[in-house]
Amino acid sequence: MKLDPDSAYVRIANLTKRFGDFVAVDDVSLDIRRGEIFCLLGGSGSGKTTLLRMLAGFESPSAGTIRIDGADMSAIPPYERPVNMMFQSYALFPHMSVERNVAFGLEQEGVGREQIRRQVGEILDIVKMGGFGARKPHQLSGGQRQRVALARALVKRPKLLLLDEPLAALDKKLREHTQFELINIQQRLGVTFIVVTHDQEEAMTLGTRLGVMNHGKIAQIGTPSDIYESPATRFVADFIGSVNMFEGRVSDDGADYLRIQCGELGCTVRAERTVSCTRGATVWTAIRPEKINISRQPFGAGAPQAGSAENLVRGTVREIAYMGDMSIYLVQIDSGRMMRVTLPNIMRGAERPIAREESVWLSWHGSSPVILTE
Amino acid sequence: MKAHSLFARTALVLGLVFLYLPILSMIVFSFNNSRLVTVWDAAHSPTLKWYVALLSNEQILRAAWLSIRIAVISASAAVVLGTLAGMALARLGAFRGRMLLAGMTAAPIVMPEVITGLSLLLLFVALEQLIGWPKGVGAVTITLAHITFCMAYVTVVVQSRLAGFDESLEEAAMDLGARPLRVFLRITLPLILPAIASGWLLAFTLSWDDLVITQFVAGPGSSTLPMVIFSKVRFGVTPDVNALATIMVLLVATGIAISTVWMRARQKRRARDLQLAAAANL
Amino acid sequence: MVAGIPTLWLLVLFLIPFIIVFRISFSEVRLAIPPYTPLLSWRHGAPVLQLHWSAYRFLFTDTLYVSSYLYSLKVAAVSTLCCLLIGYPMAYAIARSDAASRPVLLMLIVLPFWTSFLLRVYAWIGLLKNNGVINNVLMYLGIVHHPLALLQTDFAVYIGIVYSYLPFMILPLYANLEKHDGTLLEAAADLGARPLRAFLRVTLPQSFAGIVAGSLLVFIPAVGEYVIPTLLGRTDQIMIGRVLSDEFFENRDWPVASAVAIVILLLLVVPIMLFQRLERRQLEAAK
Structure with a gap:
């Protein structure tokens, strides 16, 4: 099998779904590559689940098409699609044993009994549930149920596996462990995954690529680091991680830099040029909390006048939240706005840590701000 | 907190006494020798003579047999119709005629029985005039009437079971390649079977017990057990009815105990x- | 098809029968089989619908009918109130008992329902008669010297209805009370409400839906009750269900019997619709 990484294995074109007046999915076009884990990330009501249900065939699109491996899915009912789904509730049949649950899909295809037994055994071994075939779902823990649901969805070797919030029902410890196992299994079987989740951390670790959804539209598609480091819109910047955002006006544009006058920030921002915009345009500056330095003395020589410096503001620490691995500082800058700064706690028991109500300087590198036009 | 919980508990005990005292008194007096039902004839009691009299009473036995047959057929038909109606109401969403069906399944439950009985008889009379069927009233019309009011109860039972049913189970089956009919047979039906079974039992009991509607749609020679009992007790108490009641209570109690x-x-x-599963999580 | 078959069945055996009752209530009685003027008469080859008001006129001229309606409403209302007063504490006690004994207690409430309704009413004859169990005990204890007239009184009818319909009051109340969040009462106590006050201000208002559902389940069928007043009730004042049955079977006056039925329905249409709305809401809540 030759894998062409750029070929569109699943092609979603101009897909729209309306429920009465409500547009759940709004003209979405999306290509998914063979063998990748694609995460659809969005809040509740963003349309991600509806999109997934259209892929499975439970909802029919109001407009647009879905092609899987070149075949149009429009007229194909769920029970004939080369797609399987792992449900958020797992949807294990409570009246059937683990074995019968996993065998259900193969039985529908008329596979011989001996082959069913072999395939069920194999897949249960892969998800490490080998010894549990005779148990009923209610005799399993949450993590075990999740594995059975995965096995049941994978046993038919679908071209595409849909996972609806696959880890939401697990507790935090188990979730982290399962994430990596899921990736492992996916790579071993080479099945294309589409994962729907509202949990950004889950999406970041699982996904080869992410699609962030908002109000039925795809806001941005990219690798996890693309999305985090170079968000395309204010929504994406705000939705993934936390961010300090300030409105401003472009005052100077060079070939590789922009200067932005930010009234709310009280200083000029000099940033690497990543977007095209003209002088005078209104833009937003987004700076991640971990990309800001906090110090008692301003960086560089001399004491610059507040307000005239670039990428430097003065403020007062109002709150400190100690999180163990890091600390969050809420700093009220001289313009009155609050800024969020995080610092890793590298040393045990730092000598003289910054305290509340202390006056501090905040600064950042010119590559840190992201300039957003929408 | 204590005081009114004590009050509620006392009320519960007294209420249960109220519910069971009459039944208990029937059971006790079914072993009484005296014809005077309520006067205990200590000299010759307890006795089983009323049970003997009951079991040799042709009329009662025949009526009981008819009632059983009608109840089995009515309950079975009501379960089929009621399950369909319950499925339609719980699953089809907004279909045309939904309000009509919902109204018609809920109404028989609260409808005064005399009205249901009267309307059904008038229907049967009109039908006979119009198409010549059913020929007179009897077991057939009784069964039709019983199916109608029993299915309303089955509908409610099935519908509320389906309302609490995780629809993703059906979607999962379909996703795994099962066609709609197979989904119903392999997933939906087995899971709502307990509700269907209790619906059947409920329907059987209602049919077996019904007097008022039955009286309207019954004809000569089609007296059900409640009709025979009613005509007996209307003109005073008879000890063999106590014996009959005792047998019925015993049957029901045994079934429920099991x-x-x-x-x-x-x-x-x-x-x-569940403990096992929780342990596996550690 | 899933919806079609049951709809068709109920159309033919539930809705059309009511239309026929409605139509016959506008006919005139006559000596024939069936004993009423035809539903449609034919004149010059076209059907003519002729409405007679005589049955209704008759209902409101003979005081027997009006007084029977009023009496039935009174009996149903009093019985419903008694059911509520007895049933509420019982449902409350079950809902507050520990989880293991709840199913047993519920079973005890429902169990009589599975035994014959007719026989349970009959049991009260034996208890209430002049030489029945209650009078025997009272006389034995010397509380009374002559048997009390208990049977064939309003009291006996109330007892019979409360006895037969009590489970229908308790079950919806229990279903409602069981769902209450215990921490609400704790919160009320924490805010300084005494138990009785907490009950009146927190539990009672929340259980309103259960009270209405239970009351309707008792009231509506009680209005048309036939068996209980026939076996236990007065002979000088009969309930409307009995009037309907007598009109139909004894007098063979089908139009008047139909008119009686229609007027009962008119009286009950508001409670029935109320009940259906409650049911719908409950099902939606279950979803």
Whole structure:
């Protein structure tokens, strides 16, 4: 099998779904590559689940098409699609044993009994549930149920596996462990995954690529680091991680830099040029909390006048939240706005840590701000 | 907190006494020798003579047999129709005629029986005039009437079971390649079977017990057990009816005791399984 | 098809029968089989619908009918109130008992329902008669010297209805009370409400839906009750269900019987619709 990484294995074109007046999915076009884990990330009501249900065939699109491996899915009912789904509730049949649950899909295809037994055994071994075939779902823990649901969805070797919030029902410890196992299994079987989740951390670790959804539209598609480091819109910047955002006006544009006058920030921002915009345009500056330095003395020589410096503001620490691995500082800058700064706690028991109500300087590198036009 | 919980508890005990005292008195007096039902004839009691009299009473036995047959057929037909109606109401969403069906399944439950009985008889009379069927009233019309009011109860039972049913189970089956009919047979039906079974039992009991509607749609020679009992007790108490009541209470109590014990055992097993599953999580 | 078959069945055996009752209530009685003027008469080859008001006129001229309606409403209302007063504490006690004994207690409430309704009413004859159990005990204890007239009184009818319909009051109340969040009462106590006050201000208002559902389940069928007043009730004042049955079977006056039925329905249409709305809401809540 030759894998062409750029070929569109699943092609979603101009897909729209309306429920009465409500547009759940709004003209979405999306290509998914063979063998990748694609995460659809969005809040509740963003349309991600509806999109997934259209892929499975439970909802029919109001407009647009879905092609899987070149075949149009429009007229194909769920029970004939080369797609399987792992449900958020797992949807294990409570009246059937683990074995019968996993065998259900193969039985529908008329596979011989001996082959069913072999395939069920194999897949249960892969998800490490080998010894549990005779148990009923209610005799399993949450993590075990999740594995059975995965096995049941994978046993038919679908071209595409849909996972609806696959880890939401697990507790935090188990979730982290399962994430990596899921990736492992996916790579071993080479099945294309589409994962729907509202949990950004889950999406970041699982996904080869992410699609962030908002109000039925795809806001941005990219690798996890693309999305985090170079968000395309204010929504994406705000939705993934936390961010300090300030409105401003472009005052100077060079070939590789922009200067932005930010009234709310009280200083000029000099940033690497990543977007095209003209002088005078209104833009937003987004700076991640971990990309800001906090110090008692301003960086560089001399004491610059507040307000005239670039990428430097003065403020007062109002709150400190100690999180163990890091600390969050809420700093009220001289313009009155609050800024969020995080610092890793590298040393045990730092000598003289910054305290509340202390006056501090905040600064950042010119590559840190992201300039957003929408 | 204590005071009114004590009050509620006392009320519960007294209420249960109120519910069971009459039944208990029937059972006791079914073993009484005296014809005077309520005067205990200590010299010759207890006796089984009323049971003997009951079991040799042709009329009662024939009526009971007819009632059983009608109840079995009515309950079975009502279960089929009621399950369909319950499925339609719980699953089809907004279809045309939904309000009509919902209204018609809920109404027979609260409708005064005299009205249901009267309307059904008038229908049967009109039908006979119009198409010559059913020929007169009797077991057939009784059964049709019973199916109609029993299916309303089955609908409610099935519908509320389906309302609490995780629809993703059906979607999962379909996703795994099962066509709609197979989904119904392999997933939906087995899971709502307990509701269907209790619906059947409920329908059987209602049919077996019904007097008022039956009186309207029954004809000569089609007296059900409640009709025979009614005509007997209307003109005073008779000891063999006490014996009959005792037998019925005993049958029901045994059935319920067995099902309770079975359910308890099942619950215990479930609790153990849950502990097992929780342990596996560690 | 899933919806079609049951809809068709109920159309033919539930809705059309009511239309026929409605139509016959506008006919005139006559000596024939069936004993009423035809539903449609034919004149010059076209059907003519002729409405007679005589049955209704008759209902409101003979005081028997009006007084029977009023009496039935009174009996149903009093019985419903008694059911509520007895049933509420019982449902409350079950809902507050520990989880293991709840199913057993519920079973005890429902169990009589599975035994014959007719026989349970009959049991009260034996208890209430002049030489029945209650009078025997009272006389034995010397509380009374002559038997009390208990049977064939309003009291006996109330007892019979409360006895037969009590489970229908308790079950919806229990279903409602069981769902209450215990921490609400704790919160009320924490805020300084005494138990009775907490009950009146927190539990009672929340259980309103259960009270209405239970009351309707008792009231509506009680208005048309036939068996209980026939076996236990007065002979000088009969309930409307009995009037309907007598009109139909004894007098063979089908139009008047139909008119009686229609007027009962008119009286009950508001409670029935109320009940259906409650049911719908409950099902939606279950979803």
